[in-house]
Amino acid sequence: MIPERRHRPMEDNVDSWLMSYADMITLLLCFFIIFVSVSEPKKDKLTAITQGIHDQFGSVDLSTPFQGVFRALEIVVETHRMLKDVAIEMTESSVTMELSTLAFFQKDSVEINPDMLPVLTELAAALKKINFIDYHITVEGHTSDVAPTTPLYPTNWELSTARAARVVRFLISCGIKPDRLRAVGYADTEPKVPNLDANGHAIVENRNKNQRIVIKLERIL
Numbered sequence: 001m002i003p004e005r006r007h008r009p010m011e012d013n014v015d016s017w018l019m020s021y022a023d024m025i026t027l028l029l030c031f032f033i034i035f036v037s038v039s040e041p042k043k044d045k046l047t048a049i050t051q052g053i054h055d056q057f058g059s060v061d062l063s064t065p066f067q068g069v070f071r072a073l074e075i076v077v078e079t080h081r082m083l084k085d086v087a088i089e090m091t092e093s094s095v096t097m098e099l100s101t102l103a104f105f106q107k108d109s110v111e112i113n114p115d116m117l118p119v120l121t122e123l124a125a126a127l128k129k130i131n132f133i134d135y136h137i138t139v140e141g142h143t144s145d146v147a148p149t150t151p152l153y154p155t156n157w158e159l160s161t162a163r164a165a166r167v168v169r170f171l172i173s174c175g176i177k178p179d180r181l182r183a184v185g186y187a188d189t190e191p192k193v194p195n196l197d198a199n200g201h202a203i204v205e206n207r208n209k210n211q212r213i214v215i216k217l218e219r220i221l
Helices: 016-039 043-057 065-081 114-130 156-173 204-210
Strands: 086-090 094-100 135-142 182-186 214-221
Touching: 065 086, 065 094, 065 114, 065 214, 114 156, 114 214, 135 156, 156 182, 156 214
Parallel strands: 135 182
Antiparallel strands: 086 094, 094 214, 135 214
């Protein structure tokens, strides 16, 4: 006789784990929805943050800090109508400013023209707007190929270096930290334009352009 086959009773809630899994997925979905809704920027909060940054750092844009300094320097130059005597350039990591020594210094001297002191003071204040990042400022003195006529500075090396040092001293007096500054004299070794034409004749306009102070503000990376 063939024995009667016995059927195993069906177990209750065999798929109960699916319910727990579905609950977990639902909870995760709710969590991410709440997270996204909370993380969405609110206009009033962004306005408050922007105002706080402006109060702390003035007009400097934190994403491009040199843009703020560049614009501040431009305003000084435009206000004092110094476009012929001051040139400003900017890159991603630096701002370079050139000052005509014919306008800012007395002839063959390291004394700053008194009329230029207010301009230099405002330029220094603009440079200080970037105090929240690491940077250094190099002040370069440049001359034409014409030798000085004073025994105090017998060559352009002494004159260019002394003028650069004088500007550094002035910047320190305006509150820029000394350890951020350095002075360099190049004499006539790095002219912007040729001092002489092809026939060896002097180009007066070019000689005037070569007599300059270059202030380089560079970010320390």
